[in-house]
Amino acid sequence: MPNTTSHKYPNWRTIVFAELQRDRQNWFAYRLSRPTREQLIEDLGIISLSRFSLRGSIESSGKKDWLLTAQLKCRVMVECRLTLNPFPIPLNIKIVRKFISNSNLLLPNQDNSIPEDETMELLTPTFDLSNLVRETLFLEVPDYPTNKGSNFDSSFNDKEREAHETIERDNPFAALVKGNPEIVKPT
Numbered sequence: 001m002p003n004t005t006s007h008k009y010p011n012w013r014t015i016v017f018a019e020l021q022r023d024r025q026n027w028f029a030y031r032l033s034r035p036t037r038e039q040l041i042e043d044l045g046i047i048s049l050s051r052f053s054l055r056g057s058i059e060s061s062g063k064k065d066w067l068l069t070a071q072l073k074c075r076v077m078v079e080c081r082l083t084l085n086p087f088p089i090p091l092n093i094k095i096v097r098k099f100i101s102n103s104n105l106l107l108p109n110q111d112n113s114i115p116e117d118e119t120m121e122l123l124t125p126t127f128d129l130s131n132l133v134r135e136t137l138f139l140e141v142p143d144y145p146t147n148k149g150s151n152f153d154s155s156f157n158d159k160e161r162e163a164h165e166t167i168e169r170d171n172p173f174a175a176l177v178k179g180n181p182e183i184v185k186p187t
Contacts, residue, residue, distance in 0.1 A: 009055050015068075015127040017099070022060040028070075030054040030129040040134065044141050047077040047086050054133060056095065064101040065123065071095070072136055078145040087147040091140055095132065099123040 009029035020026045032040070032052050041049055056070025072093045077086050101123045121127075 013129060015058060015129065017066060017123065017125060017127070020058060020060075020066070025057040025059045027057045028055070028129075030133065032133070036130055040137060043134070044076070044137060046141060047079060049074055049076055051075045054129065061098065066099040068095070068097040068099065068127075070132075072133065074137075076137075076141055078141070080147040080150050081144045082146055082150040085147065085150075087145070089141070089145065091137075093136055093140055095136055097121055097132070099127070 009027050011031055012028040013030065015028070032049075037049055037052070041047075052074040054070055054072045056068060058066055058068045061067040072091065072095055074091050076089050076091065078089055079086055096119045098117070098120045099122070100120055
């Protein structure tokens with residue numbers, strides 16, 4: 001990405017495709033509002049979201065289509081699922097979206113074995129950047145984060161298992177026969 005100056009990356013919330021210039025790259029930046037940040041933290045189940053930056057450009061691709069390329073950088077603070085201690089996860093994600101006007105290209109073709117392109121979206125009059133951020137973070141933030149070097153303390157379970165193994169137990173089928181004399185033993 002080029003030099004980041006305020007006039008190079010004007011802040012946008014929504015992309016209005018009719019207002020874009022087809023003959024050049026349209027640079028943009030997106031800032032999280034406080035309510036949006038708080039909602040993302042709650043929805044993602046994370047502790048905090050900091051150092052957020054989304055910058056990129058949109059340029060024409062053919063006569064009617066558009067190509068969005070952006071870089072999302074942030075730091076999310078999550079809770080380790082093993083130790084319950086907080087730890088940071090830095091994210092640096094390249095985002096590519098192709099906005100296409102031909103809806104037939106989005107439908108999987110029966111005769112075609114090429115996998116569906118997940119970067120393609122149907123061109124609509126506007127595109128909300130907060131939805132792009134939300135989708136990207138939901139895909140990138142791990143559901144069960146584990147800090148490197150974290151180990152589950154199983155000492156309590158080990159003691160319980162040792163005590164349980166010292167108790168002699170009958171075969172479960174023999175216990176059934178003892179409890180119900182009507183069960184006939186096979187000969």
